[in-house]
Amino acid sequence: MTQKKTIGEVLVDLLERRGVDTIFGIPGVHTVEMYRGLERSSIRHITPRHEISAGFMADGYARASGKPGVCLLITGPGLTNAISAMAQARADSIPMLIISGVNPVATHGQELGHLHELPDQIGMMRSIALFTQTVHSGGDLEPVLDRAFAAMTAGRPGPVHIEIPLDVMSEIVAVPKPRVVQVSRRLPLPEDIARAADILKEAKRPILLVGGGAVAAESSVQTLAEQLDAPVVTTINGRGILGGHPLEVPASPSLAPVREMLADADVVLAIGTQFGPTDYDLNCDGGLPALQKVIRVDVDPLQATRGALPDLTVIGDASAALTAITAEIETPKDCDGVARAKSARTAALTSLGPAYQTGVALIKSIGDALPGCLLVGDSTQLVYAGNCYADIAKPRGWFNSSVGYGSLGYGPPAAIGASLAQPDAPVVCITGDGGFQFCLSELGTAMDENTPVIFLVWNNGGYQEIESYMVSADVAPIGVTPTPPDFVTLAAAYGMGAETITDIADLVPAIKRAHALGQPYLIDFKTP
Structure with a gap:
């Protein structure tokens, strides 16, 4: 016999199946039905004092765990209070799932004075979230969650939003049967890997620029850096990748000594980094030097067109790309990397x-x-x-x-x-x-x-x-x-x-x- 539950209860089941263990939110009349299944679940609910803090907690949880941070918020002010947190997550590519209520479908756009009413809640979310969608019926719930998780984690991560109307969340529906849910990361093209490896084999003074997009690829970064004998400059969100390693340069590319090293490099391999001003032009002096040759590795082809335009783009998961490039470079290089890294570290610290x-x-x-x-x-x-x-x-x-x-x-x-x-x-x-x-x-x-x-x-x-x-x-x-x-x-x-x-x-x-x-x-x- 097919088990039936409310959409709110099924939502909790589906989140559990996707590995969610913690939810941040402040319950209200407009989300009570979505809380119905939490008591019987393994998910821990955290109650902040303000919805913006719910978003920031989800952000910190995501950064520390590598898993999406999830918030459950009421329609209207609950959601608008969290907008700044969503914008922070979008700026820093942090996976965040915001699930909100919304007033009954028939009231949308009417502006009749319903509690927590917005003229166009989902329209507002379109300007901030990577993906936003309304669940109109029980049959929508699982496909919408699949789309949300894919948008949030398959490419460049960021915040996504799902809203469930009050008259939909209490609907009784059949519980979907368990299935394997997996979001895959894009793999780089073999020809791009071969071209990147050929360039790096010929490099005399290679450097790696490593951003937050490589935070889960530490071992792959280290192996390639050692194979190339290349200094590794870590941006703010990349700090800790190669922590304490002789090739690491844990200093901002906005500092003059780091820029000098970048200008001297004949090949710069930039991995999961945005080339944004807050990393590369912190003092707004326009002093980032022209780079002789740039290879960019990024999971998002659109992101790879922003900032420094590369001589070669490798689109794909950072760990997979770096592992494949390393396999093509069979002989370890001697590029004086440890000495160059030490010199840059010393000069960067002294420049402060x-x-x-x-x-x-x-x-x-x-x-x-x-x-x-x-x-x-x-x-x-x-x-x-x-x-x-x-x-x-x-x-x-x-x-x-x-x-x-x-x-x-x-x-x-x-x-x-x-x-x-x-x-x-x-x-x-x-x-x-x-x-x-x-x-x-x-x-x-x-x-x-x-x-x-x-x-x-x-x-x-x-x-x-x-x-x-x-x-x-x-x-x-x-x-x-x-x-x-x-x-x-x-x-x-x-x-x-x-x-x-x-x-x-x-x-x-x-x-x-x-x-x-x-x-x-x-x-x-x-x-x-």
Whole structure:
């Protein structure tokens, strides 16, 4: 006998079959039917204090786990609150599935004043999501989910959206029979692999540029880099790929010494990198040099046309492409790669000002104190320093919102999501006192879920970077000194341990104390 359930219950079944183990959302009248099946499922539901935080938690979960982050949101304000999180995910190519309710089908476009009504909810989503579709009946649900997962993960990842009308989600339908659900990644063409290998065989000074699109291809990157004896420059989202390796250059391509090395290279192999300004022109000086010969490896043919136009494009999964290229290069090369990488590392670090050098040293000390930790950041000075230079121990160990879409208030909820994805890894959230005030209430979520995130507040009493920029532009610094609260007292109100420090020498001991507790903890570092 065929089992029957509501569409909301079947939705939960189908998500389980696709490996979803965590959902972020705030229930409401417009999503109750979609919650009906959660109690009997293995999926963990996390309740943030705001829907934008649900999106940021899903983002952090996805970055730390490599799996899509999933949100369940009400129609109207629940969905619009999450738009910034979706935009951040799109900018950084993060797989995120947003499932929302929507008012009954017959009301769409009528603007009759129904609760949470939007003139055209799905039309709004088309400008942000890689894919969006309405489920009009029970028979639509599984095919729409298949399309959403394919759009979210088969090519360049990003946010997708599904909406289910109130009068559809309670419909009784037959439970689909189990089947193998697999989303395949595109494989590169053999002729493109052969052409790339021929070019790299002749290279005398090859360099690898590695971005976030290669975060799951660490071993393939390392094997090819060693075969080519090529320095590996990692972008912000690529940090941790080859962490600590003699060929690694964990420095921004916006820095002059890295640019000089790129200009000298006769072949640049760019893997999963966008060539966007926040990685390659951080100071907006237009100084990225012309590259002699460029091979781009990207899973998305459209993305490969943005930024630096290549001499050769290899379209396909990064790991598969690099493995195939390595197989074509049978003899290891001697291109002085280790010496070139060391020279670039030293010069890049030296090129930073004293404040940023201090920040780089502090990030290293945190990593040394907490081996295998994840450092999740907001837009704040310490994060900016690390984006310029930070040798991170492992892939997925460094990410933040200060580039790409650049959302404030990202760090704390994303760190909670990352901790849920990697519960055995230490997680440190680096946030400024200004950005933290966007999402202070998520301390409550951390306590509810007992995610042992260490919240490090870089407290300089306002938006210091913006203030400095305004002064340098001869603009009166207005609106840059929002008064921070007493963070320690606030943490105590949520039952969270906390302390204040004022000396940089006290930071690592405080980090170690916090980690030893195994609970959420806040360190308010009042900087000079």
